[in-house]
Amino acid sequence: MKKIFKNIYLTPRFFVLHFSIVGLFVFAYFFPTLYGITKLLVLLLIVFLLFDLLLLFRNNTGIQATRILPDKLSNGDDNEIEIKVVNRFSFTTKIKIIDELPIQWQLRDFKIESLLNSSEEKKFTYQVRPTERGEYHFGNLNIFSTSVLGLASRRQQFSAEAMVPNYPSFLQLKKYDFIAFTNRLKLYGLKKIRRIGHTMEFEQIKDYVSGDDVRNINWKATAKRGNLMVNQFQDEKSQPVYSVIDKGRVMKMPFEQLSLLDYAINATLVISNIALKKHDKAGMFTFSRKVEDRVVAQRRSAQMNLLLETLYNVKTDFSESDFSRLYVDVKRYIKQRSLLLLYTNFETLDALHRQLPYLQAIAKTHLLVIIFFKNTELESFLHKKASTTHQIFEKTIAEKFIYEKKLIVNELQKYGIQTILTAPEDLTVNTINKYLEIKARGLL
Incomplete structure (x- = not known):
């Protein structure tokens, strides 16, 4: 009995009727003839409420529901969750589904409402977009059922607790894995580059x-x-391609709720897969105060799984990055000339000049590509109309920062260092373009 009472919820319709009757009692004080009618309405309300509860609780099964989760979530992408519901009542019922979602999404108003005929089965799908790698814990599934009277609802709670890991964007990986080897490249902004072999083979x-x-x-x-x-x-094959990810404080900046670090991690997964499919060796490592998460560039069947697990477990406190340690580590461990795709970010020329000697030293023995990011929020701010002196001042500062990014590109190119200045959402496409261009021109 205690369990039944815990699952009874009175509906807004009941409270509307209840307070209407209370209002009638107030009027009955001034018009005594209404008193008898109001007492009858109270009795009717109680009878209909009891009958409604009988309809909802006489069937032990009521509603059956299950949640279907993927094995893993794809970071930064829309992931589909499915809920299957079957109505075992002998009447049409209105249901409200409340799913206990992981705390990372902070969704407190999530619900799905629908009508279900007797014995009808329905599938409901919704999409979620995770923006942090790690474990996502789903709670129970709550279904609230209401009969045609709609005075009370019955809650049924289904044990559906589950943990789903959120991995780097493998959905992006699958998309570019297909289009990179078809004639559909231009549809996704990828350049169609004529490949010309430059070896003596x-x-x-x-x-x-x-x-x-x-x-x-x-x-x-x-x-x-x-x-x-x-x-x-023939093109050169079996060339080492390393993705070098800066996980310092400059990569903490979020765009569309996804940090620059996670954009770089997603792009690394895609470009590594394409490099392997192009018969090159793919590897990676990260750095901030020291070099970590090292995966030696190889071409083997288990390489992608190793890269995926390593990228999933990348952790950082976003401290200041040490480019001198990066240079020492590259010189010590990478003996063969390699393509180094360095994901980092420079906001000012001064920030670049502090690290430029180390970048030049790396570029002497390897083909270094510096990949850094446009501030798309500043660019969108520039398109807004300035109506006050303060706004004009802010737009001037924003233009200065955007122009300084272009100066950084020119400065790097002056020293023969390849660059990619990209919007975060275009990072993967532009990185693939640069890799295909380098292979086509035989620069490595």
């Missing part, structure tokens, strides 16, 4: 077409055929 002689390197013209074959013929060489 001969592949074939073919007809010259516009864009071929004239240095590869085979004059003997040209004389025999009467048409220009060129030697075609």
